[in-house]
Amino acid sequence: MQSLQSFMIALLECSVAMTAIGMLYMAASPFLRKRFAAKGRYYAWLAVIVGLIIPFRFHPSTSVIDVNTLMPVLKHADADRSPIDQAVSDAASTATSMPWYALAGSIWLAGVLAFLSYHAIRHRRFVNMVKRWSTDMVDRQALQMLHDVQAKMNITQKVELRVCPVISTPMLLGVVHPVILLPSDRIPAHELLFVLKHELIHLKRKDGVYKALVFLATALHWFNPFVYAMAREIALQCEISCDEEVVKDTDMAGRRQYAEAIIGMIRKQPSTSSLLVSRFYGGKQGLKNRVLSIMDTRSKNGAFRF
Known part of the structure; x- marks a missing residue:
């Protein structure tokens, strides 16, 4: 039981500490966006995610309050209480005989299992x-374009290209056996080039593994509403950093075309998806930040470039 108590304390401490760090980092994002590359800002979140998964505890060597010193005082206070007060105290102690950490641990575990199951x-x-x-892509031009982009990006892993009428935006599904899914609506060739490069960047950077870590951190801290806000911010930073890679070494006209492609892709709200899927869709809330980032040609501090 002592180990359970230590674990629950460590879990709560790291949840509060990492939340404070994450909220400060989010508050500083407008300043960081002007000075540092999007990819660096995206991977900096890994420190918070690892901190949420592995509960670090930093305790002082000496306690602020010495329990042994307080014991005589508490005993003396107990001796001075009336019989009625003592009876009420004993009844309360009996009613709360189950340790708080046992109850909290049970609720926490049930929440984790429910989150993972859902x-x-x-x-x-x-x-x-x-x-x-979904069906296999039969358009030879699209298949050749995928092959060319893979060769240019030095991606030797086999990637399937399929068309799925039940989705409204392109997405990447899978890490070991990756599949790029395209909506049934025809995508112009110049936009398809951007889409394929965007999804292949997700694949090359192993963003699926990153998403799995964020998912695990969210599952462990399901009770913390700020963790969900941080997960949404990380997802947005993932897309922004991917956009940055797509338009790298691209002139303003190319950046404008890419921004227009993104706007065109998110006209329809995706009907369904999964937390473990990389989507071209970044959400209307983050659209403005994505477009501003795409059109930003200022040089950023190389210290945060990877």
């Missing part, structure tokens, strides 16, 4: 839906 079922349903409705 998203596992949702992900499995999404994968099954995609397998049922």
